[in-house]
Amino acid sequence: MHPNAIFDISSTSQFKDMALQSFKHQWQFNPVYRRFCDHLQVDPEMINTVEEIPFLPIQFFKQFNVLASADPVQTTFTSSGTTGSITSKHHVTDLDLYIKSFRESFRIHYGNVKEYTILALLPSYLERDGSSLILMVDQLIKDSNQPDSGFYLNDHAALSEKLKRLDAEGKKVLLIGVSFALLDLVEAFRFNLNSTIIMETGGMKGRRKELIREELHQILKEGFGVNEIHSEYGMTELLSQGYSNGNGIFTTPPWLQVFMRDTEDALQLVKPGTTGGINVIDLANHNSCPFIATQDLGKKIDENRFEILGRFDTSDIRGCNLMVF
Template sequence: MDINRIFEINTSSQFNKLTLEIFSFQYDNNPVYQKFCSYLGKTKFNVNAVEDIPYLPIEFFKSKKVLAKNQKPQIVFESSGTTGQLVSKHYVARLPIYEKSYLKTFEHFYGNIEDYCVLALLPSYMEREGSSLIYMVKDLIKKSGNPKSGFYLDNKVELLETLEILDQSAGKAILIGVSYALLDISEHHSLNLKNTIIMETGGMKGRRTELVRDELHSILKNSFGLDAVHSEYGMTELLSQAYSKADGIFKCPPWMSVAIRQTEDPLTSESFGKVGGINIIDLANIYSCSFIATQDLGRVYIDGSFEVLGRFDHSDVRGCNLMVL
């Protein structure tokens, strides 16, 4: 299969056609996904529409090697977790696909990476190995080519000074930060930024009390002097990201889409505007699984944009007992 076709999608018909092709490929080549589909009575012969494709519960990435046959992983990304807790492992067969996906996604929403100075405040991710977010941000920092781009951990004074210098220079700057670290800054400092994007990646990582996104963004907007706070939505098990430029409304690149499943029946879809479990199609995940049932709650709107409203427990197994596969 020509991988470039994934990143050349321009229409919904192109997306649907390629989605069905990739489903057939993964049914034939991914043993874990094929077995899951078979238990649901789904095969490449009776799935004729995108709406019929089964979504693999994200929990499978904790217990199974979700990887196409005859593929050797170039890298294994791991989710964060407490000691003794099973973590998700994403076996990535071809790193260039991931690199192309996040770069083209950034360009799709923000333009040329070389126009930006990229600053990162991701302490919890830096403290462990195998973070797909760190891999992406490190590469974006490198590709920006700006000498002031880089990671900041405990040197928050230097970070604040750099932000003010960059903002006053009227150049484009973006600060990508985990939520609790951005809040730490907001409690002790006040800025009035005009040319800087503050982007939160979510997550308190057990460091602070969880906040709803509206409350988090309100605090950050007041502290940084901004009209809007941006957000990134991605996860270990995916190779693509969605971005929100305001109000927590996310949009996907053309090779990614989000649908909602009913909370009480994970095999049934939910209508636009209704709250349910988030299902994701990520066509860049071709050698893993492109059809993921997440543990996130959200709603999707008719234009394809979506909100993330929180998480719920056992979303992937409610209504069916397939985790024993």
């Protein structure tokens, strides 16, 4: 299977076929994933459905070089973390695949990027190296080809002035920001925006007390004067994103699906509508690992929609005692 074939997926059956092909590729070319499957005593000949594919715990990206390719690593994305903590490392051997993935995903969810002025308020990401989010937003800013698009670090006054001006001109604007920075902005300035999308990327990054989504979004809706707050679901270990248009329900592109695992038994999946740990199949991760058991809790609604409910306690994720070499 050529990696770019994932962008031609148009049905659930196609997704499942490619996921099974991807599993065979991982078994053959990814030593870390192969050892994980061996540890679970998985016989690859017995894997006939997507639901039977083992999901690699996301913590492995902190401990091992997760690669299914012998090609040179073009870049390494790293997760943010507190001082002294071990960060995830996602080695990328085909940067063009990542760029095509986020471009296509944005187009599917929001249409032509050239119709938007994209403003970014991502101080915690700009202040470190290795952020996949910064690379994505930087490329989308360039793709927008709008003179007003750009990043803002701490100049909230200039950002406030631009937001109000562009909105008054009726321009389509997308402001994408980390949660704590968006809260800082609405505490300093008040808005009444009509043609602007506010998208939060989650996380207080140790700058503020964590808030539940409903509380965070209510504060931001009042502060920006908008009816909904959009969200982006992405992570260092994935090369694709899900987006929410404000109702807490995330939709995914055709090459990404989520499954829910039992919170008591990490190797068992639960039915849609049941709370569980989020497992992700991201077929854009062809050269690393597409099958990832995340630390997020959620509910699957249907083939391409899911809800985020919270996170596991990272100090004690049930079932992970089964997942150590």
